[in-house]
Amino acid sequence: MKTSIFAAGLAAAILSAGAASAADKYVLDSGHSQIVFSYNHLGYSTSYGLFSGFAGDIMFDMENPAASSVSVSMPVKSMLTGWEERFAHFMSPDFFDATDDEMVSFTSTGIEVTGENTALITGDLTLNGVTKSVVLDAKLNLANDHPMAGKPWAGFDATTTLVRSDYGLGKFAPYVSDEVSVMISVEAMKAE
Structure with a gap:
């Protein structure tokens, strides 16, 4: 789920026509980046x-x-479900059994530019x-x-x-779908 957001930022930066030729650091705009997941x-x-x-x-670069x-x-x-009981169930031993410091992470391992504005970003998702x-x-x-910010975005x-x-979260599958669709929309700004 987290995976999509990480890769999206990289793809945007890589495909940016106005970017500099040297490697530049961009940071995600936390207020305008989100990952939405859905399941049947x-x-x-x-x-x-x-x-x-x-x-x-x-x-x-x-x-x-x-x-x-x-x-x-x-x-x-940090997951939001819109219903406190569902969130509590997701954090229970049935699913994540999450602690306060448990993280989800994504680190890219490769990028394949597929078109003028598209790319496939491969990476390691830890969930x-x-x-x-x-x-x-x-x-x-x-x-x-x-x-408004006046800098590369x-x-x-x-x-x-x-x-x-695949991530040990298969409780109730296949009745509750094992496949989870992930949609990511991200903004990233050039670092100071």
Whole structure:
């Protein structure tokens, strides 16, 4: 789930037409970056959750995008579900059995630019103590100087699908879908 956001920032920075040729550090705009996940609940409905307010760093090199990287992490307990009982169940031993300091992290391992504004970002997602390789399908939305901040900014969307049982979170599958759809929308600003 966290995976998509991390990769999205990197893709936007890499594909940015106005970026410098040397590797530059960008940081995620925590106020305008979010990860939305969804899953089928018993065939009756689609349930949603959200991660927001997280931070991460992107190093990108416009001359050699494959040499760019991204690293992001966030507390598991920063998850929002819209219903306190669902959040409590997700944090229980049935799923995360989360502590206050348990983190979700994503570190990119490779980037394949697939078009003028698209890229596949591969990286290691660590979730619930398990690390798996995931691929984010990323699209650059806009890359230029921010009209209010007056400095380089990039925004992008990305998607992926996770299999929750791969991360030891398969309780109630297949009745509650094992596949979780992840949608990411991220903004990143050039670091000072």
